[in-house]
Amino acid sequence: MDSLRAKKGYICDMDGVIYRGDHLLPGVKEFVQWLYRENKKFLFLTNSSRRSPKELRQKLAAMGLDVGEEHFYTSALATAKFISRQSPGCSAYVIGEPALFQALTETGVTVYKAEDTAVEANPDYVIVGETDDYNYRNICQAIDYVFNGAKLIGTNTDLTAPLEHGIGPACRALLAPIEATTGRYAYYIGKPNPLMMRTGLKILGVHSEEAAMIGDRMDTDIIAGIESGLDSILVLSGVTSREIMKQYPYRPRLVLEGVGDIPEE
Numbered sequence: 001m002d003s004l005r006a007k008k009g010y011i012c013d014m015d016g017v018i019y020r021g022d023h024l025l026p027g028v029k030e031f032v033q034w035l036y037r038e039n040k041k042f043l044f045l046t047n048s049s050r051r052s053p054k055e056l057r058q059k060l061a062a063m064g065l066d067v068g069e070e071h072f073y074t075s076a077l078a079t080a081k082f083i084s085r086q087s088p089g090c091s092a093y094v095i096g097e098p099a100l101f102q103a104l105t106e107t108g109v110t111v112y113k114a115e116d117t118a119v120e121a122n123p124d125y126v127i128v129g130e131t132d133d134y135n136y137r138n139i140c141q142a143i144d145y146v147f148n149g150a151k152l153i154g155t156n157t158d159l160t161a162p163l164e165h166g167i168g169p170a171c172r173a174l175l176a177p178i179e180a181t182t183g184r185y186a187y188y189i190g191k192p193n194p195l196m197m198r199t200g201l202k203i204l205g206v207h208s209e210e211a212a213m214i215g216d217r218m219d220t221d222i223i224a225g226i227e228s229g230l231d232s233i234l235v236l237s238g239v240t241s242r243e244i245m246k247q248y249p250y251r252p253r254l255v256l257e258g259v260g261d262i263p264e265e
C-alpha cells in the first residue's frame with residue numbers, strides 16, 4: 001500500500017471505480033481530495049466513446065464531484081489521435097455519438113455520418129463506437145465501404161454494457177455483424193490496447209513505473225496495467241469479485257475494496 005501511495009500518477013477507470021449508475025462510490029470524494037492535496041497526477045480513463053470530457057465532467061458534477069476536463073481521457077480521443085497520426089487528413093464513415101464525431105473532427109478527420117447521403121468517395125476508415133443510433137441501413141453502408149477497402153476500427157473491445165435494467169451490446173457487439181459479413185476484423189483502440197495506456201502516461205507526464213492503473217475489470221483494466229508496465233490495482237467496488245479474479249491467469253498487484261482505501265487515515 002505504501003508503494004501505491006508513493007506513485008506520482010494514477011490512471012483510474014470510471015464505471016465501477018468512481019461511480020456506479022448515477023451514484024458516486026463510497027470514499028471517492030476523499031480519494032479525489034487526497035489526489036489534489038498530495039499533488040498527484042491523475043487521469044480518469046474510460047473505454048466508452050459516448051461522452052466528451054466536458055460531458056464526463058458534467059456527469060460527475062451532477063453526483064457532487066468537481067474534476068477538471070483535463071483529467072478525462074476517452075477511447076474516442078484515443079481513436080482520433082491514432083487515426084489522425086496514421087493517416088493525416090483522412091476520411092471516415094462513423095457510427096457513434098457526437099462525442100466521437102467531435103473528437104475525430106478536431107484532429108482533422110473528415111467525418112461522414114449515417115445521415116450524410118452524399119459521401120463523395122469511399123472513406124478511408126469505418127469507425128464504430130457505442131451509440132443508440134444504430135440501424136440496418138448504417139450496417140449495410142459500413143459493410144459496403146469495408147468491401148470497397150475502408151479500414152475497420154472499433155473504439156473499444158467491450159462486448160457488453162450495463163443498462164438501467166440489464167445488459168446491452170457495447171462496441172464489439174455492434175461491430176460483430178460488419179466483421180461477420182465482410183470477413184474483416186476491426187482494430188480496437190481502447191483498453192487493454194497499450195496505445196491508450198501509453199498516451200495516458202504521456203498526458204500525465206510520468207513513467208509507467210511511477211504510475212498505477214486502478215480498475216474493476218480483469219480483462220481490460222488489470223491486463224492493460226500489467227502489459228503497459230504499471231502496477232495494477234483491482235477494486236472490488238465494480239464487476240469483479242475475489243472468486244472471479246481467481247479465474248484469470250494473471251493477478252493484480254493489490255486488491256482493494258474501493259479507492260476510498262487509498263488515502264491515509
Ligand SMILES: [Mg+2]
Nearest residue numbers: 013015016216
Ligand atoms: Mg469499470
